[in-house]
Amino acid sequence: MDRLEGRLQHYDWGSRDALAHLRGASPSGLPEAELWFGAHPTAPATIDRGDGMCLDEVVAAAPDEQLGGAATLRNGTLPFLVKLLAADRPLSLQVHPDREQAAAGHAAEEAAGVAVDAPHRTFVDPHPKPELVVAVSSFRALCGFRQVEEALEVAAAFGLPDEAFSPLGPQGGGAWPEVVERLLASTDEDTARLLGTCEDLLGGPWDATATLVQEVATRSPDDPALMLVPLLVEHHLQEGEALFLGAGVLHAYLGGVAVEVMASSDNVLRAGLTNKHVDIDGVVGAIDPGAPTVAVQQPSSAAHRYDAPAEEFAVWRLAGAGLDVEERRGPEVVVGVHGATRLEGVDALCVGPGEAVWVPHVDGPYRIDAEGIAYRVTVGDGDVPSGRGFPPAPRPTTTNVVDEPR
Incomplete structure (x- = not known):
C-alpha cells in the first residue's frame, strides 16, 4: 500500500479554504474545488515513493497486480475516481448518459472526427458515469424532478x-x-x-x-x-448522508463539502448554469423519466456500505470502527476525513483528514481502523464485501507504521 498525493482542481466554483482547512494546510489563494485521488489521465494522483510516479503509470505497468479482476472493467485502467469536493456556489445543471448512450455518442463523435479536446465534444469516452456523493459537512444538491x-x-x-x-x-x-x-x-x-x-x-x-x-x-x-x-x-445532506446518481437524473450540486465517488468517465451532458458546452438535445435524450427516485441514504452502522448499484465502485463509511478486509475483488482507495485512519497489511500506514491510501489488489487482506471517519472505495459487485466490522483496534505499536497524521 502507498500514500496518495491527490491533485487539486482549481475550478472557479470551488471554496478557497474548505479543503485546506480539512487537510490542515495553508490555502493556496486559488479556488480549491476538488482533490482527486485516482488514475484519471487529466490529473492522476502521485504515489508517495519519492520518485514522482503517478498512479496511472503504476497501474499501466502492472494492471493485473494493481487491479486484479477489475482490470477487465475499463481496459486495464482504474474504473473509479475518488474526490473531495468543496463548492462555494452552484455547479452546472447536468445529466449523465447510460451505457448504451455513452457508447453510441462516443462512436458518433469519433466517426465525425470531433477532437477529444474540442469544446463542443460531449462523449469523451464510451462509458457511463454513475456517482455517489456523501456529505462531509452540510451539503446541498438539486436532484431529480x-x-x-x-x-x-x-x-x-x-x-x-x-x-x-x-x-x-x-x-x-x-x-x-x-x-x-x-x-x-x-x-x-x-x-x-x-x-x-x-x-x-x-x-x-x-x-x-x-x-x-x-x-x-x-x-x-x-x-x-x-x-x-x-x-x-432540493436535498440538504448532513454528514454521512448520501445520494446515488445513476444515468438519466437531472442534477446540480449547490454547495458544501463532500466525498464524491464516480465511475472514471468524462461524459457530462450540460443543460446550463455553466460557461462550458451546453447540449440541449443530448440532455433531453438522456433524461430518463423512469429513473428511480433519488433517496437520501443515511448510515445505519459504524461500518456502513452505501447502496450504489454500479459495477465500477462500492463505498463504505467507517465511523469509529475497524474493518478486516479479507476478500479482495480489486484495488481500493481509503480516504480519511476526520481523525486518524490506520491501515495494516503487507505494510502499515496512518493518514489524517484529506489524505488517502492506495491498496493494490496484489496486497491481499488488510485491516482499516478509523478513529474518526474514513471512506473505503473498491470495485462494485452484486454482494456485500466480506469484511467484518469491529470496534477500532488499539493503536498499532509495530515499527513499520509511518507518517503519523498532522
Whole structure:
C-alpha cells in the first residue's frame, strides 16, 4: 500500500479554504474545488515513493497486480475516481448518459472526427458515469424532478408558461424530457419574469424555492436553465448522508463539502448554469423519466456500505470502527476525513483528514481502523464485501507504521 498525493482542481466554483482547512494546510489563494485521488489521465494522483510516479503509470505497468479482476472493467485502467469536493456556489445543471448512450455518442463523435479536446465534444469516452456523493459537512444538491402534481403547483406559483407543462397532464412523468426541451427554449424575458416572481414570493410559502432560484441566478440571470430550478428536488445532506446518481437524473450540486465517488468517465451532458458546452438535445435524450427516485441514504452502522448499484465502485463509511478486509475483488482507495485512519497489511500506514491510501489488489487482506471517519472505495459487485466490522483496534505499536497524521 502507498500514500496518495491527490491533485487539486482549481475550478472557479470551488471554496478557497474548505479543503485546506480539512487537510490542515495553508490555502493556496486559488479556488480549491476538488482533490482527486485516482488514475484519471487529466490529473492522476502521485504515489508517495519519492520518485514522482503517478498512479496511472503504476497501474499501466502492472494492471493485473494493481487491479486484479477489475482490470477487465475499463481496459486495464482504474474504473473509479475518488474526490473531495468543496463548492462555494452552484455547479452546472447536468445529466449523465447510460451505457448504451455513452457508447453510441462516443462512436458518433469519433466517426465525425470531433477532437477529444474540442469544446463542443460531449462523449469523451464510451462509458457511463454513475456517482455517489456523501456529505462531509452540510451539503446541498438539486436532484431529480418533483412529483408531477407538486411540479404543476410550483409552475403555477412561479408563473412558468402553461404551454411548457401541457404534456404532463396526459403523459404524467413520462413527459419530463419534452417539458425540459420546451423550458430550455425560454427567452431572456421569460427568465426576467421568473426572477420578478421570485421577488414577489419571498417571505411566503414558496420563500425557500424563490430564494434558491435567486441564488442560482446570481451568476446566470439570463440562463434558460433557471426555469428548471423550481421543478427539481432540493436535498440538504448532513454528514454521512448520501445520494446515488445513476444515468438519466437531472442534477446540480449547490454547495458544501463532500466525498464524491464516480465511475472514471468524462461524459457530462450540460443543460446550463455553466460557461462550458451546453447540449440541449443530448440532455433531453438522456433524461430518463423512469429513473428511480433519488433517496437520501443515511448510515445505519459504524461500518456502513452505501447502496450504489454500479459495477465500477462500492463505498463504505467507517465511523469509529475497524474493518478486516479479507476478500479482495480489486484495488481500493481509503480516504480519511476526520481523525486518524490506520491501515495494516503487507505494510502499515496512518493518514489524517484529506489524505488517502492506495491498496493494490496484489496486497491481499488488510485491516482499516478509523478513529474518526474514513471512506473505503473498491470495485462494485452484486454482494456485500466480506469484511467484518469491529470496534477500532488499539493503536498499532509495530515499527513499520509511518507518517503519523498532522
